[in-house]
Each structure stands twice: as structure tokens, then as C-alpha cells.
Amino acid sequence: MSGKLSDYLLYQVEDLWQGYLEHPFIIGMATGELEERKFSYYLLQDYLYLKEYIKVFAVTLSKADDFSEIKFLLDSMNDIFEETFRVHVPYMKRLGISEEEIQSVQPHPSNINYTNDMLLAAQSGDVLDGLVAILSCSWSYAYIARETLKIYPTAMQDERYGEWFEGYYCSEYQLGNEELIQHINQLAQGITAEKRERLATIFTNCSQHEMNFWDMAWQQG
Numbered sequence: 001m002s003g004k005l006s007d008y009l010l011y012q013v014e015d016l017w018q019g020y021l022e023h024p025f026i027i028g029m030a031t032g033e034l035e036e037r038k039f040s041y042y043l044l045q046d047y048l049y050l051k052e053y054i055k056v057f058a059v060t061l062s063k064a065d066d067f068s069e070i071k072f073l074l075d076s077m078n079d080i081f082e083e084t085f086r087v088h089v090p091y092m093k094r095l096g097i098s099e100e101e102i103q104s105v106q107p108h109p110s111n112i113n114y115t116n117d118m119l120l121a122a123q124s125g126d127v128l129d130g131l132v133a134i135l136s137c138s139w140s141y142a143y144i145a146r147e148t149l150k151i152y153p154t155a156m157q158d159e160r161y162g163e164w165f166e167g168y169y170c171s172e173y174q175l176g177n178e179e180l181i182q183h184i185n186q187l188a189q190g191i192t193a194e195k196r197e198r199l200a201t202i203f204t205n206c207s208q209h210e211m212n213f214w215d216m217a218w219q220q221g
């Protein structure tokens with residue numbers, strides 16, 4: 001295969017990803033007009049999501065057979081743990097979400113479908129399949145934060161939602177995402193056209209789940 005895998009993957013989802021930037025939930029965060037109950041609903045669902053997302057790394061790690069791969073996956077898992085406690089937990093506290101609410105929340109079917117599909121891709125495939133299942137989560141948020149801030153430069157100053165943009169625009173998050181992309185491109189060198197198509201299907205499917213997640217937050221919140 002010639003060319004970077006990440007370019008090929010992005011090409012498959014260009015229209016879908018443009019839709020994230022036009023999504024009322026994201027525009028609402030950027031303009032500060034999003035109703036707070038929608039954001040609280042999203043945060044609670046995302047908190048559950050991240051708990052399952054970490055397990056996709058764990059399954060992928062179980063397929064790795066060299067220490068540098070294991071180290072990469074352990075560090076990435078730690079980043080997700082950090083994201084949960086850097087962005088989500090302080091936010092939930094600030095919004096007055098109680099410990100009881102956090103403990104009693106149930107995942108919405110869109111949330112379950114997404115994490116189940118990632119787990120299935122990781123369980124049924126190799127390390128590269130698992131990493132590509134992980135990728136659209138990491139990359140789409142880096143993309144949304146970066147591109148939305150170009151359109152709404154003051155979004156990061158918003159009292160309620162600025163911190164969300166800061167969490168995904170910050171260099172720590174953006175660099176972590178770049179490392180994941182580079183790592184995937186390295187592993188993908190020399191893959192067959194058939195493998196590339198399988199990876200594109202996993203990536204597109206997860207990108208659609210990302211859209212379903214935004215729809216869920218908008219409609220249910």
C-alpha cells in the first residue's frame with residue numbers, strides 16, 4: 001500500500017467529520033448556548049464510555065507481543081485515565097452532579113453499541129485493528145476542538161464550555177493524538193489492500209458511532 005493509512009482513513013470520513021462541526025451540540029458548546037442539562041447528560045454518558053474505552057486498550061494490549069508496543073498501550077491507557085480525571089470529574093463536580101447520579105447512570109444504547117463495536121474489532125483482530133478502533137475517538141475530538149476554535153475563537157473563554165475545548169485543544173491531548181496516528185501509520189506499512197479496507201471499515205464505523213453519540217447527547221439530554 002502506498003501513502004499514509006491515516007490519509008486514507010480521513011478521506012473516507014471527510015463528509016461525516018464535517019457534520020461534527022455543524023452539529024447543534026458542538027455549535028451550542030462553542031457559542032455557549034447549549035443547555036446545561038444536555039451537557040450534564042453527555043458528561044455522564046461519556047464518563048461511562050471512557051471506562052469501556054480503556055478496556056479496548058486492554059484487549060489490544062493482550063494482542064501485543066513486544067515491550068515497546070505494550071509500553072505505548074500502557075501510556076495511552078494512562079492518558080485516557082487522565083482525561084477522565086482532568087476533564088470529566090472536575091466538570092461533573094462543578095455542574096453539581098451528585099455521586100449518586102454518577103453511580104446510578106445507565107449507558108444509552110448508542111453508547112453501548114459504540115463500545116461493543118470497538119471491543120469486537122479489538123477482540124477479533126490484531127493490534128492494528130484495535131488501534132484503528134481506538135483512533136476515531138481520539139482523532140475526532142482533536143479535530144473538533146481545533147477546527148471549532150478556528151470558527152469560534154472565543155469558545156475557549158466560555159464560562160461553562162471553554163474548559164471542554166481547552167481539554168482537547170491543549171498540546172498534551174493534541175500531541176498524544178499525533179503520536180497515535182504516527183504509531184498506526186508505522187504499523188500499517190506494507191499492509192495489503194484487503195487489510196486497508198478492513199481498517200477503513202472499522203474507522204468509518206467508529207466515526208459514525210461518534211456522530212450517533214453527539215445525536216444521543218443532543219436528543220436525550
Ligand SMILES: Cc1ncc(CN)c(N)n1
Pocket residue numbers: 046049050083136137138141210213
Ligand atoms: C464518545 C467520545 N469520543 C471521544 C472522546 C475523546 N477521547 C471522548 N471522551 N468521548
